[in-house]
Amino acid sequence: METMHKGSAGLVSAPSLREQARKVIRGLVITGQMQPDQLYSVPRLAAELGVSATPVREALLDLEREGLLEAERNRGFRVVSLSLNELNDIFAVRLLLEVPSVGDIAQGGLSDRQLDELHQLAEATRQTADTGNLIAFLDTDLKFHVQLIATLGNQYLAKLVETLRDRVRLQGFASGESPRDFLKQSANEHFKLLDYIAKQDRSGAEATIRRHLERSRGVWGSRHNTTQAAKASVLDESS
Template structure:
């Protein structure tokens, strides 16, 4: 695996090499370029990223604490493997959390500054989708959704949703229509913001539910449990 082919060689001294390494490695995991059946060593990843081993080791440990990786003693790290049932369980939790949260945000109403910041992130996801840049899309998409929930001022909730969003992406896309999916997702960000700006609670809830259900089809493995929303 040559990480430099996806821009990893751009890691340079900056605010945090550890954070930069974490973002790149997370991107490799959630796009399926790092596989559960392989071991990844700190020295090898450090060489591919073009940085020292310390920030890479710290980044891997961070991702292990998030549940994306598991350490293998004296050998390296392995991507955590989730069963279809576990994926479905996580999506069920996300529906229980994110849909009511969006309703609460609609009732509370976003401030102009919050709306501007979220629209900026929505525009960033659209640019990434238009360019077919999956890693950049997934990063800006994460920032959008976590930032949206953070408007309520509940950091533990925002952190939990961020972790759940990453975990459902452990296997990479299970669908050939990647570009179509990310284009639709980017469009739905604007639909969601439009509903929230009007305090249209029902509209915002409908967009978020559709957003999550379609994502479940793409990130799941096709062996999905029946779900009440699917039958309506």
């Protein structure tokens, strides 16, 4: 297993090492530092994070239940690999869920307090986009969208949106620099979306979230296609 970046690991003593480990490992998955073609053992990950094996094992099992990892008995865990068809299916479901939900939010309107809280999250995504911190951006981006959907009062819908957003990030932004232009544009779209919601403009809000999702689909799909092309090239060279 390749050594992971130490800067994103290293946990301190706290009541919930399990939750800290889950957040760090989840970040390693969605940024591509943990990849589907490698097996990750509990002892090795625990050593990387600087904690005992128990909270790491519990965190890995949590992520397995979320569908991000799959266990190989007595060996370790792998990142779940999505096929292109599965990726397309997930985005189709997200469009069916998130576009009309955001439309309902805009039509019904939000309180000043709700809008203020969402603006704070939108500002957090913009700040993390400016610094190019992909893990922090994806964390604040997820919080923004889940909290937005949660204003409808349907906890099952909010949890499903959260789960599907994590699933499409399994391919990760692998190695190399973070795509800052994409992050900045996505962060700016959060403010546009909130403007339409504040105006109770249903059609404008729906068009914005649809465009937002389609741009995201293009990025993660391109990542998947690049990965598949690289694998095919390796196979061709070895044949």
